[in-house]
Amino acid sequence: MKPQETLALDAIDLSSPDFWALPIAEREGAFQKLRREAPIRHFKEIDYIPGLPVGEGYYAITRHADILEISRQPEIFCSSRGATTMNDLPQDMLEFYGSMINMDDPRHARLRGIVSQSFTPRVMQNLMDDVQHVAVEVLERIRDMGACDFVTEVSQPFPLKIICGMMDVPESQYAFVLAKSNIILSSGDPEFIPEGTDLIQAFMMAGAELSGMMSELGAHKRRHPGHDLTSALVTAELDGERLTDQELASFFILLLAAGNETTRNAITHALMALCTYPDQRALWAADFEAIAPTAVEEIVRWATPVIFMRRTATRDAVVAGHQFHAGDKCILFYNSANRDERVFPDPYRFDLRRDPNFHVGFGGPGPHFCLGAHLARREITVMFRELFKRLPGLHVTGEPDRLRSGFINGIKHLPVAF
Numbered sequence: 202m203k204p205q206e207t208l209a210l211d212a213i214d215l216s217s218p219d220f221w222a223l224p225i226a227e228r229e230g231a232f233q234k235l236r237r238e239a240p241i242r243h244f245k246e247i248d249y250i251p252g253l254p255v256g257e258g259y260y261a262i263t264r265h266a267d268i269l270e271i272s273r274q275p276e277i278f279c280s281s282r283g284a285t286t287m288n289d290l291p292q293d294m295l296e297f298y299g300s301m302i303n304m305d306d307p308r309h310a311r312l313r314g315i316v317s318q319s320f321t322p323r324v325m326q327n328l329m330d331d332v333q334h335v336a337v338e339v340l341e342r343i344r345d346m347g348a349c350d351f352v353t354e355v356s357q358p359f360p361l362k363i364i365c366g367m368m369d370v371p372e373s374q375y376a377f378v379l380a381k382s383n384i385i386l387s388s389g390d391p392e393f394i395p396e397g398t399d400l401i402q403a404f405m406m407a408g409a410e411l412s413g414m415m416s417e418l419g420a421h422k423r424r425h426p427g428h429d430l431t432s433a434l435v436t437a438e439l440d441g442e443r444l445t446d447q448e449l450a451s452f453f454i455l456l457l458a459a460g461n462e463t464t465r466n467a468i469t470h471a472l473m474a475l476c477t478y479p480d481q482r483a484l485w486a487a488d489f490e491a492i493a494p495t496a497v498e499e500i501v502r503w504a505t506p507v508i509f510m511r512r513t514a515t516r517d518a519v520v521a522g523h524q525f526h527a528g529d530k531c532i533l534f535y536n537s538a539n540r541d542e543r544v545f546p547d548p549y550r551f552d553l554r555r556d557p558n559f560h561v562g563f564g565g566p567g568p569h570f571c572l573g574a575h576l577a578r579r580e581i582t583v584m585f586r587e588l589f590k591r592l593p594g595l596h597v598t599g600e601p602d603r604l605r606s607g608f609i610n611g612i613k614h615l616p617v618a619f
């Protein structure tokens with residue numbers, strides 16, 4: 202793929218939904234131009250979700266080095282003011298969506314500490330076993346179909362079942378959890394939220410419903426703890442403190458949001474890339490274990506499932522010669538950093554042996570680096586190991602149906618045959 206610089210600098214509008222509907226090559230061309238000519242550039246804000254407050258705009262940070270510098274200074278570029286979304290989130294929304302990703306220390310460190318210590322060796326072992334079982338289960342289910350929608354049949358149920366299994370959510374609730382998490386990350390796509398719906402209302406409702414389910418599960422696990430993450434979380438203590446019901450519920454919503462769509466899209470983009478570049482597929486299939494460690498990193502760089510995260514300046518500061526003022530919003534465009542020609546030789550080449558590969562697909566260095574990176578790497582590896590083994594001829598047969606979003610690099614449907 203070669204980026205096409207069809208837009209003049211002044212015509213690039215990262216806030217416009219039309220920009221995100223452009224062909225990928227043109228979108229990449231725009232980011233290439235921004236990195237070269239205006240790596241820290243101000244854009245007007247729009248209400249991505251009608252009803253959310255529209256601020257004074259944001260600075261788009263598009264170079265790898267600048268994203269690293271900002272990520273490393275969480276006390277100056279924080280996550281809690283108004284949230285890490287482009288528009289500030291109102292207080293009542295933060296109740297459901299206010300978990301650690303939207304916090305700063307000391308609250309962030311406290312919550313992350315409780316969660317980290319809940320990943321006991323026993324919880325981890327169960328989780329790793331589950332990844333293997335679920336991968337086999339979803340692939341065996343499609344084996345005789347001959348053709349299917351790869352997203353709805355494989356890459357979507359796979360991480361969902363793993364996260365629900367890890368929390369010991371009853372299987373009868375999986376469809377409910379999927380429907381609610383699709384609403385939360387839909388960016389208002391009409392496939393998941395009918396046109397004309399009050400989006401804030403729909404997001405609040407989905408959050409409240411998931412929250413209710415989790416409070417019940419948490420209460421049950423307090424009385425009957427098992428070897429699952431929910432039990433570990435509700436019984437964990439850090440400095441004599443336990444998680445509240447609200448913290449448990451919003452952490453679960455974060456896990457669903459952060460762990461589902463991301464892994465789903467990494468796997469879907471990887472399959473598309475493997476079909477577009479058969480030499481890379483042949484290389485990996487020929488020596489799976491040797492290539493897997495670098496392949497997984499390249500897949501996350503290539504897919505960049507999370508397009509951006511926001512930071513907000515807590516005080517005046519200078520980055521790359523640019524003067525930021527307290528309150529300025531900085532949007533860290535990970536997709537752009539992951540194609541930065543200053544860091545990645547031939548950045549538009551899908552190269553499963555790329556090494557080194559300092560991508561920021563899991564976020565920049567700092568306290569918010571993806572908590573699930575280890576699990577995600579394992580999920581991607583196991584899925585492709587089993588896929589090559591069980592359905593080696595699986596290939597894409599049509600165009601992907603993309604999610605209408607400037608936040609999640611999502612694919613809703615992808616026809617495949619085998």
Ligand code: HEM
Nearest residue numbers: 301302459460463464467507510563564569571572573577
């Ligand atoms: C390929 C898959 C994944 C990608 C691309 C990804 C990406 C990211 C990114 C970019 C961040 C940084 C947020 C920030 O800097 O503000 C993040 C944080 C996080 N991720 Fe992931 N993620 C993936 C898989 C997962 C999985 C499987 C889980 C858990 C089941 C998970 C849980 C989290 C959590 C809890 C955070 C917040 C950490 C914090 O704020 O301290 N992620 N992820």
